[in-house]
Amino acid sequence: MNRLREFLEKINTKVGFSGLVRYDEPMALHTTFRVGGPADVWVQADAAVFPDYAAALLRAAADEAIPVFILGHGANLVVPDTGLRGIVLDTGAWAGVMSGANAVSGTAPALRIRSGTEVDAAVEAAAQEGAGALAFLAGMPASIGGAVYMNARCYGRSVSDTLIEVEILDEAFQRTIVPFRPEDYGYKKSPFQNRAALILSATFRPEPRPLAEIWLEIEAHRQDRERKGHYRFPSAGSVFKNNRAFGKPTGQIIDELGLCGLGFGGAEVAPWHGNIIINTGTATAADIRALVDELISRVHAALGITLEPEILFVPPHSPVIAA
Numbered sequence: 001m002n003r004l005r006e007f008l009e010k011i012n013t014k015v016g017f018s019g020l021v022r023y024d025e026p027m028a029l030h031t032t033f034r035v036g037g038p039a040d041v042w043v044q045a046d047a048a049v050f051p052d053y054a055a056a057l058l059r060a061a062a063d064e065a066i067p068v069f070i071l072g073h074g075a076n077l078v079v080p081d082t083g084l085r086g087i088v089l090d091t092g093a094w095a096g097v098m099s100g101a102n103a104v105s106g107t108a109p110a111l112r113i114r115s116g117t118e119v120d121a122a123v124e125a126a127a128q129e130g131a132g133a134l135a136f137l138a139g140m141p142a143s144i145g146g147a148v149y150m151n152a153r154c155y156g157r158s159v160s161d162t163l164i165e166v167e168i169l170d171e172a173f174q175r176t177i178v179p180f181r182p183e184d185y186g187y188k189k190s191p192f193q194n195r196a197a198l199i200l201s202a203t204f205r206p207e208p209r210p211l212a213e214i215w216l217e218i219e220a221h222r223q224d225r226e227r228k229g230h231y232r233f234p235s236a237g238s239v240f241k242n243n244r245a246f247g248k249p250t251g252q253i254i255d256e257l258g259l260c261g262l263g264f265g266g267a268e269v270a271p272w273h274g275n276i277i278i279n280t281g282t283a284t285a286a287d288i289r290a291l292v293d294e295l296i297s298r299v300h301a302a303l304g305i306t307l308e309p310e311i312l313f314v315p316p317h318s319p320v321i322a323a
Contacts, residue, residue: 001040004040004066005023007061008021008041008043011057014056015049017045018048018049019044019046019049021041021043022041023040023041025039026038026083027074027079027084027088030042030074031075031077032074032075032234032236033074033077033234033283033285034279035078035079035081035234035284036077036079036084036285037080037285038084039083039087040083040085041086041087042090043088044090045089045094047096047114050093051094051200054169055169055174055175057087058169061086061087066086066087068089069086070145070198071089071092072142072143072145073092073118073146076310076312077311078285078288079314080314081284084314092116094114094117094200095117095118096114097111097121097122097125097129098112110204110206112203113144113201113203114144114200115145115199115201116144117144119143119147120137120139120140120141122134123138126204127214130211131206131207131209131214132213133207135214135217135221136155137152137159138222139225139226139230140237141237144201144202145202148166148190148199150188151185151186151189158185158187160190163185163202163204164179164180164204165179166178166199166203167200167201168198168200169198171197175200228276229272229273229276230276232278233280233281234283235270235277237276238250238251238275238276239309239310239311240307240308240309240310241309241310249275250275251275251276253299253303254274255273257298257302259298260272260274262291264291265283265286265290266279266283266284267279267288267291268280269291296309
């Protein structure tokens with residue numbers, strides 16, 4: 001820990017850091033599941049310094065072999081009960097929606113949104129500009145960076161359907177524009193899942209529509225999520241990806257096998273939705289991992305199909321299916 005303190009103090013002084021630094025910060029405070037042990041160091045740089053600070057921090061950490069974990073809003077994340085070693089860089093203060101031409105590439109018309117922006121805030125800001133491109137994401141508890149990284153999909157649309165380009169800190173710690181190429185994206189897949197890059201912003205087509213029409217769509221999606229119980233308990237929304245080859249949604253498969261209500265410790269399959277795992281109040285990351293493994297195993301045993309988790313385990317988790 002002393003090494004980390006000295007390292008961070010040196011970088012922060014050199015770059016002129018402004019923001020928040022906390023040691024032994026519980027990650028349960030930063031994930032929608034409300035689980036996760038302490039991070040050695042949690043850092044949230046102010047927007048005024050974020051890109052330069054992130055580049056300096058990531059470069060120096062690579063030289064010193066200090067792990068850095070990039071955190072958005074923690075909406076799809078299961079952090080281990082033992083926490084995270086090294087530094088957690090929180091993007092939450094790097095937020096904002098810029099209308100008009102993209103300040104980096106000149107693309108116009110466009111909506112350029114910083115990666116730390118909360119999705120719902122981006123949806124509302126876009127709507128005020130008469131842009132309906134992001135309305136399908138309404139009610140999703142995530143950051144724009146996380147939504148791009150996951151190529152988030154709901155209500156029949158994906159982030160990639162309206163994406164123009166993404167600005168990143170690349171592997172050489174340089175600000176780089178990555179133009180959208182449809183072949184790089186798939187169902188909840190993006191090229192950034194295979195890169196050691198930090199998403200800084202994303203630019204979207206605005207898709208102008210009447211403001212009243214956009215707000216009707218936003219409210220409809222929010223109410224639908226409310227009806228489905230997304231906010232009743234801490235959760236990460238859908239746990240497993242849907243696969244068309246299975247013939248029906250994953251939640252329906254789990255429900256029809258009588259697995260709603262199945263629990264491990266404080267983690268439980270939502271009684272009202274088979275593809276949501278909830279934290280009933282005392283869940284640990286280990287409980288969630290065990291329940292995910294059990295669901296995969298039982299569905300495979302009953303139907304011969306293998307569910308693929310949508311939520312991200314840190315570190316990555318490969319469940320074992322009994323033969």
